[in-house]
Amino acid sequence: MHNYCLRLSFVGTNFHGWQVQPGLRTVQGVLERAIGELFGRSIRPTGCCRTDAGVHAKDYIANFKASRFFPPDSLLKALNALLPEDVGVSEVWLAEENFNARYSVKGKLYVYRVYPSHARNPFLEPFLWRFPYTLELEEMKKASGLFLGRHDFSGFAKLEGEEDPFVEIEECEVVENEGIVEIRVRAKRFLRYMVRRIAGALIYLGMGKLSLEDIREFLKGKKCPYTAKAKGLTLEKVFL
Amino acid sequence: MHNYCLRLSFVGTNFHGWQVQPGLRTVQGVLERAIGELFGRSIRPTGCCRTDAGVHAKDYIANFKASRFFPPDSLLKALNALLPEDVGVSEVWLAEENFNARYSVKGKLYVYRVYPSHARNPFLEPFLWRFPYTLELEEMKKASGLFLGRHDFSGFAKLEGEEDPFVEIEECEVVENEGIVEIRVRAKRFLRYMVRRIAGALIYLGMGKLSLEDIREFLKGKKCPYTAKAKGLTLEKVFL
Structure with missing residues (x-):
């Protein structure tokens, strides 16, 4: 399994926060959809924290695991092509197997x-x-x-x-x-x-x-x- | 007549530029409506230039003439209360009678x-x-x-x-x-x-x-x- 790690940012105005909620537009939700299109199956990313509706992030860390390999640079380009304008990926890298955005950030x-x-x-x-x-x-x-x-x-x-x-x-x-x-x-x-x-x-x-x-x-x-x-x-x- | 001069700024994304056009959302249009509410009659402001749809202005000068007097600071507060979030007035002053935003800017x-x-x-x-x-x-x-x-x-x-x-x-x-x-x-x-x-x-x-x-x-x-x-x-x- 590859542990993909993303550095991203989002303008929170039109998001109901990070965490997926049924029927609401969330950052985790739009990211899950973009990852799903690329990997051909639904993979929910783990985020470094929840955020309230309307809160912004100039910096945010998320990770997800998948067996299929994408070079990090290609993944960055592909995700930015699929994501909406109010969220953007600035960096993608392969993390250690035990890295978890929620628990590993300092x-x-x-x-x-x-x-x-x-x-x-x-x-x-x-x-x-x-x-x-x-x-x-x-x-x-x-x-x-x-x-x-x-x-x-x-x-x-x-x-x-x-x-x-x-x-x-x-x-x-x-x-x-x-x-x-x-x-x-x-x-x-x-x-x-x-x-x-x-x-x-x-x-x-x-x-x-x-x-x-x-x-x-x-x-x-x-x-x-x-x-x-x-x-x-x-x-x-x-x-x- | 008082010659009111405004320094403003606008995020152009959701505007069809400065100049009033029938049926379209323009900066001159929303400003004219706000001035109209305050002065009780329709007064079209003169702008320092036209802008294309989608173009932004971190700085913009407009002026308009009216017989009714408002202290500049009160006018600034009142206009910002009436204008939408993507346009804001940062300064209001009384200009010389012959000042015209279109022709007087250097x-x-x-x-x-x-x-x-x-x-x-x-x-x-x-x-x-x-x-x-x-x-x-x-x-x-x-x-x-x-x-x-x-x-x-x-x-x-x-x-x-x-x-x-x-x-x-x-x-x-x-x-x-x-x-x-x-x-x-x-x-x-x-x-x-x-x-x-x-x-x-x-x-x-x-x-x-x-x-x-x-x-x-x-x-x-x-x-x-x-x-x-x-x-x-x-x-x-x-x-x-």
Whole structure:
């Protein structure tokens, strides 16, 4: 068996996230269909994580196994010819037999973008949460430090089954770039809604509607009621 | 009368260009409708140029006159609230009475983007012409110099009526940026299809299908048969 590994990216606007769901357009779904056309049978690719509907990925890793051999470069060309315009493959290689996109990746960097402005840039609009409020950047930077390290993220997540709510945050930063405020969060794994709720908490704090103390409470398990809009979130980088 | 001046930008993918055409979605059309809602009567804005269907503008200037006064900042907010997501206003100001977007702008910079690659980046795909051929960049750079100065662009244009075919090109450059080849052309005015045909000629020369001599012939009035795809063209900057 050959273990094909893909590096890809997708604009999430018109996808119901990564994971196949009956009747909905998903990235895993369109990829499965393209692979199926090339290999002559249905093969479901494994992804490095799920994503919510509307979330983007500038970087994403997937793999799948097949007995038929394609040179990686030919596979890249063939997949891009079959895939729709909002998903693209940038690299294909043959991985070790035990490589699994879900379990083998070493970390992920998410960037949440918020644009506190009345002006609108239609080139960036699909990739950020724009609103007309002012943000206190220094407060947000201070608060972002609270998330670093290992915490119980029950208050920021929709937990599934017996999932471990403790996550180690390796990076959490707030930076401003040409008027756009970026919230950067890096960890090995994330819980459902976790980044959007961290972003929500930091943004509402920046608007003066939350205090540092509130965020400390959320980090002790109190529910954070703010979930930032999906379209502002991008999986920016996957570390192998 | 107040002479309102707008700086805006639009993603051209779903527009049939700037100019109003019956039954088609155009930027001038959606802007006219938004202005109409605010001013209570139909006022058609004047634009700094027409654009082909599918062409983008990161920068665009328009103006319109109205007797009713709106503070510029309120007008910006109100227009962005009424306009669709693929067009956005970044600045509104009151101009001198004799300012006219079509005749008063001092120059325009167009950038044509071509991506000679099998890999696909879905974030950039709507803004470039991607194909799997190799381009001879040094040849293209050499050829771009031929366009500088004042030439008869009949061979590169669809002329309308008694239009003057002589245009002065102030800048024509080929630069590479992260694998994307940019063709940058600046002039005070352009003829219809002119930038897409200059780009077409340079790209086909880069593919080895044209010689410098062919381009010299086109600049003497021989028809250039190559028109680069609309979606690769962006009006990058308008000079006031």
